[in-house]
Amino acid sequence: EAMDAGVAPGGPEAERLVDRHRDVFAAYFPLTRRMQVCLGRRFETDPGFAAHYDGIRPGLAAWFRRLVDASARAHGIDPDTATWE
Incomplete structure (x- = not known):
């Protein structure tokens, strides 16, 4: 829905979605921002x-x-150099 609504990278709504995503995964294992970049890449x-x-x-x-x-x-x-840490 957010994609269809035009939520753009870097905006406050996008940041809330990214934080929510990290919180959901963090319920299963610790997830840093760098690790989240690696997941997004994957x-x-x-x-x-x-x-x-x-x-x-x-x-x-x-x-x-x-x-x-x-x-x-x-x-x-830097997302281009982020590693799983």
């Missing part, structure tokens, strides 16, 4: 994950990765 580039998310809505995986990357940048993390 959601887009791993064929299985991409098929799942893009099956919900075409382009969802890439859109969500852009949200996560923008949030990371806003918190001083």
Whole structure:
């Protein structure tokens, strides 16, 4: 719904979605922002994950990765060099 509504990376609503995503996953294992960037990257580039998310809505995986990357940048993390830590 947020994607269809035009929620853009870097905005307050996008930041809330990224925080919510991190909170949901953190219920299962500790998830840092850097780790979340790695997940977002995988959601887009791993064929299985991409098929799942893009099956919900075409382009969802890439859109969500852009949200996560923008949030990371806003918190001083370079998404291009983020590692699982």
